[in-house]
Amino acid sequence: MFISNCIEILNKYGSSLMLGVQTTLIVALTGTIFGLVLGLIVGGFRAVKLDFTASPAARFCKGFFDVLANVYITIFRGTPMMVQAVFIYYALLDIIHWDKLPAAIFVISINTGAYMAEIIRSGIQAVDPGQSEAARSLGMSNAQTMFSIVIPQAVKNAFPAISNEFVVNIKDSSVLMIISITELMFQAKSIAGSTFHFTETYFIEAAIYLILTSVASLILNLIEKRMNSTVRLSIPSSVTDTVTVDYMSKKEKSDD
Amino acid sequence: MTEPIVEIKNIHKSFGPLEVLKGVDFTVNKGEVVCLIGRSGSGKSTLLRCINLLEKPDSGVINVFGQDILHTRNVNAYRAQVGMCFQQFNLFNNMNVLENCVKPQLKVLHISKNEATEKALKFLDKVGMKKFAGADVRTLSGGQKQRVAIARALCMSPKLMLFDEPTSALDPEMVGEVLSVMKELANEGLTMIIVTHEMNFARDVSDRIVFMDQGKIEEQGSPDQLFNTPKSERTRSFLNASIANAR
Numbered sequence: 301m302f303i304s305n306c307i308e309i310l311n312k313y314g315s316s317l318m319l320g321v322q323t324t325l326i327v328a329l330t331g332t333i334f335g336l337v338l339g340l341i342v343g344g345f346r347a348v349k350l351d352f353t354a355s356p357a358a359r360f361c362k363g364f365f366d367v368l369a370n371v372y373i374t375i376f377r378g379t380p381m382m383v384q385a386v387f388i389y390y391a392l393l394d395i396i397h398w399d400k401l402p403a404a405i406f407v408i409s410i411n412t413g414a415y416m417a418e419i420i421r422s423g424i425q426a427v428d429p430g431q432s433e434a435a436r437s438l439g440m441s442n443a444q445t446m447f448s449i450v451i452p453q454a455v456k457n458a459f460p461a462i463s464n465e466f467v468v469n470i471k472d473s474s475v476l477m478i479i480s481i482t483e484l485m486f487q488a489k490s491i492a493g494s495t496f497h498f499t500e501t502y503f504i505e506a507a508i509y510l511i512l513t514s515v516a517s518l519i520l521n522l523i524e525k526r527m528n529s530t531v532r533l534s535i536p537s538s539v540t541d542t543v544t545v546d547y548m549s550k551k552e553k554s555d556d
Numbered sequence: 557m558t559e560p561i562v563e564i565k566n567i568h569k570s571f572g573p574l575e576v577l578k579g580v581d582f583t584v585n586k587g588e589v590v591c592l593i594g595r596s597g598s599g600k601s602t603l604l605r606c607i608n609l610l611e612k613p614d615s616g617v618i619n620v621f622g623q624d625i626l627h628t629r630n631v632n633a634y635r636a637q638v639g640m641c642f643q644q645f646n647l648f649n650n651m652n653v654l655e656n657c658v659k660p661q662l663k664v665l666h667i668s669k670n671e672a673t674e675k676a677l678k679f680l681d682k683v684g685m686k687k688f689a690g691a692d693v694r695t696l697s698g699g700q701k702q703r704v705a706i707a708r709a710l711c712m713s714p715k716l717m718l719f720d721e722p723t724s725a726l727d728p729e730m731v732g733e734v735l736s737v738m739k740e741l742a743n744e745g746l747t748m749i750i751v752t753h754e755m756n757f758a759r760d761v762s763d764r765i766v767f768m769d770q771g772k773i774e775e776q777g778s779p780d781q782l783f784n785t786p787k788s789e790r791t792r793s794f795l796n797a798s799i800a801n802a803r
Contacts (some may be wrong), residue, residue: 352612434646434705437608438712439636439664448659450649 305500313491320487323401325481327476330470331408335469336462338409339416340455342369344446346417347424354442369417373385376414382475384411389479404476404483412465419465424450425460456527463520467513474509484508558621559586559746562607567616567715576602577613578771583596584749589742590652592751594768595794600751603768605719607749608640622717624742636664639709639717645701645713647693647708653680654689657708664712671709679707683737699730703737711724715742719750723757735761755798759783767791 341375346369350362377383389403398406435445455462474485488505492498501550562584567578576599584590588644592600606618607613607630621637627636648656657676661667683703693701702722707719719738723731728802731757742748742761752758758765759779766776767788774781775791786792 314622428644428649430642430644430646431648433610434642435648435660436632437610437635437638437640438658438660438709439632440633448663449648449650453646476756483755501660 302500305497306504307503309491309495309497309500313357313487313495316487316491317484317508319482320484321512323481323483324470324473324485324512327401327404327408327473327481328403328466331412331473332462332466332469334405334409335412335416335465336376337421338413340451342372342413342417344368344426347450348442348446350434350442369423372412373417376411380475381407381472382478385479387474392400400481403479403530404473406483408469408473408476411423412469414506415465416462419461420451422462423454426457426556427453432450439458459524459527465517466520468542469517470512471509521534560584561586561588561621562749563619564607564619565618567603567606567613567618569599569606569611569613570651571783572619576771577606579634580616580773582773584747584764585800586745588763589748589761590750591762591765592749592768593753593755593758593798594774597772598768601720604720604749604751607633607716608635608638610640611691613774620651632664633799636712637715638715639712641705641709641717641719641722642703643721645705645725647699647701647705649694650694652689653685653691653693653696653704656693656704657711660708661711667707671696675711676707679710679792680738681703682710683707697730699733702726702734706734706737706741711777714748717746717748719748719752721751721753723752723754754797755783769794 315540345362345365348362350359356361357446385404389398389400390406392398392403412528431449431453435449436442440448473483476483476484477489480486484505495501529540560583562582564580564582566579566581567577568575568579573613576597580603581602588741592603594600604610606613607620609625612626620634625631625634648659651659654673654676657680658669658672661672662669663673665672665779677686677689680689683706685700685703688696688700688704696704704718706722722738723734726734731754735754738748738750739757739761749760750762757760762779764776765779765782767774767782767786767790769790775786775788782791783795786795
């Protein structure tokens with residue numbers, strides 16, 4: 301009975317479920333990417349430490365920015381995304397008359413950005429400050445040091461937390477059904493409403509979410525592994541250093 | 557010949573309640589190799605870091621290359637002329653050996669990549685690290701890392717090199733390879749200020765040795781004079797202790 305109902309729903313409503321999956325993935329992926337960019341900007345600026353060489357104007361801007369960033373992070377981490385979605389969507393609807401999908405992407409992006417800012421900031425703090433000092437001693441500016449030395453390492457350090465945000469977004473985008481975008485939760489709710497097979501429909505929905513998050517985790521783990529092994533191995537064979545030799549033999553094994 | 561490159565007058569520096577430099581006057585002439593010695597906490601490293609503006613003195617004057625660096629507008633351009641090597645090497649972990657030497661040149665000197673690479677390979681060759689150009693810096697030994705750090709600093713064509721305990725974090729068997737590179741630089745006439753605990757090296761390579769104690773310069777002079785006929789009782793007891801430890 302249960303299984304036959306499930307099969308019936310899949311047959312009849314397969315295409316609308318697929319639309320839900322598509323919308324969910326679009327919202328989660330773009331939201332994570334925009335959120336990451338936002339987080340890099342906010343987290344990067346927050347982590348900048350001005351030394352005595354900074355001008356008073358720079359100091360003022362930095363102080364002003366820090367206050368803004370704090371307010372932003374506090375608000376968006378301290379309220380539910382569902383509330384943010386309805387509030388922002390309706391508050392701006394009269395002004396910019398936007399569609400629901402861009403609104404949903406906007407909301408999930410700035411929500412993710414607040415979390416990303418903190419992730420990036422802790423990633424930056426984990427980079428040994430001696431490297432920044434060395435960069436400054438070579439004549440590199442604060443910004444050059446941040447963008448060519450610190451942030452690449454911070455992003456790599458924080459990659460597990462960053463990719464976790466994507467998995468979280470796949471699930472949490474379900475609350476955006478409150479502004480009626482055609483993501484998976486919204487589609488499932490419509491199907492359940494027209495078939496009255498609530499258990500079966502939501503069971504299918506849960507299974508789809510589980511598949512999406514599992515596959516996403518798997519892919520992200522592979523990327524993470526690959527990132528950690530992209531140590532350039534153009535070391536000439538004349539190298540006799542034992543540390544390097546050990547490292548190379550390990551690397552060859554893992555390539556098999 | 558005695559053209560002063562670094563002139564420091566009466567600098568003071570405190571970290572909170574702790575006064576680290578208590579009025580230091582210090583001059584280094586062009587081509588001179590000066591070693592700063594003294595106990596931990598005597599202010600040697602702070603003095604060195606003030607010269608590169610990694611610390612700002614609370615008061616006093618620092619003139620380098622005839623320029624008042626405490627009031628200079630372009631700190632980055634100034635720092636590019638002063639090379640610095642650190643105890644912990646501080647290589648950029650997101651780059652390989654060659655990129656460590658090339659990237660700062662591209663960012664600061666605005667020269668072409670080919671030119672920067674050529675220069676980097678030249679200095680890596682000089683420190684004996686050319687064959688490791690493509691290696692990940694995390695796979696190197698301490699001595700190798702410090703030699704790369706020296707090459708990286710040399711790529712900026714510094715007029716003055718600062719060394720902050722360059723061998724203190726190294727295993728004993730690696731100290732020699734770094735010191736021999738530094739000795740070569742000293743022989744070429746590069747102006748160098750070296751904070752070190754290697755008494756034999758200091759004696760061997762310096763034109764002048766400065767002994768610091770409790771935030772002040774206690775005594776300075778030629779290696780022979782300082783090691784053989786120290787005037788101050790404190791200098792004598794420090795040297796005796798250091799030499800006893802070395803044995």
